[in-house]
Amino acid sequence: MKKCLFASYEESFSANFALASLRMFAGFTMAFTHGVGKLPPPDMFVGGLDSMGFPFPTFFAWAASLSEFVGALLLAIGLLTRPAAFFLAVTMFVAAFVAHGADPFAKKELSLLYFFISMVFVMRGGGKFSVDNFIKV
Numbered sequence: 798m799k800k801c802l803f804a805s806y807e808e809s810f811s812a813n814f815a816l817a818s819l820r821m822f823a824g825f826t827m828a829f830t831h832g833v834g835k836l837p838p839p840d841m842f843v844g845g846l847d848s849m850g851f852p853f854p855t856f857f858a859w860a861a862s863l864s865e866f867v868g869a870l871l872l873a874i875g876l877l878t879r880p881a882a883f884f885l886a887v888t889m890f891v892a893a894f895v896a897h898g899a900d901p902f903a904k905k906e907l908s909l910l911y912f913f914i915s916m917v918f919v920m921r922g923g924g925k926f927s928v929d930n931f932i933k934v
Contacts, residue, residue, distance in 0.1 A: 808925065817875070817926035823914045824873025827885065832866030849895060864888040875927020878918050886915035 835842060838858035846854035846861075864884040871881035889912035893905045923929045 805884060813925040816896070816921070816924040819914065820875060820918060820923060820927070823865050823911065824869045824871075827868050827869035827911060828873065828883045832862065832864075832869050835862035836866055838862045845896070860884075861891070871916070872923075874917060875923030875929050878923035878929050879928055882915040882918035886912050886919055 804866070835858075838861075842883075843854050843858045845846045846857050851857045865888060868881040868888075871877050872885060888909045892908035893912060896904045899909065
């Protein structure tokens with residue numbers, strides 16, 4: 798369990814710097830361009846989830862909003878990176894294939910990009926320059 802949440806890395810500085818840059822850029826961008834505007838979830842967002850057939854649309858609106866804001870901030874700083882990235886990946890998967898399921902690829906592209914970036918951090922963890930690495934137990 799410790800290795801899953803708090804992995805350490807012994808790679809080159811440039812590889813760790815690149816990973817940290819991607820993690821911070823993706824996390825802060827998601828949080829402040831997509832997540833912050835959904836807190837609290839607007840009625841239109843809740844209504845959209847309801848019209849898509851989601852059970853408990855208010856709950857799922859909050860889950861998606863918190864994932865896009867709090868989860869993205871956790872990703873950015875590298876704290877609980879894998880769980881935060883997992884919830885963000887699930888949210889982006891639903892955005893791409895449910896919310897934008899009938900839309901052309903150009904409309905799905907951004908959510909798919911965030912999905913795959915999140916999956917990198919689910920599988921890889923936050924890297925050497927993350928809070929997870931500094932507090933490894």
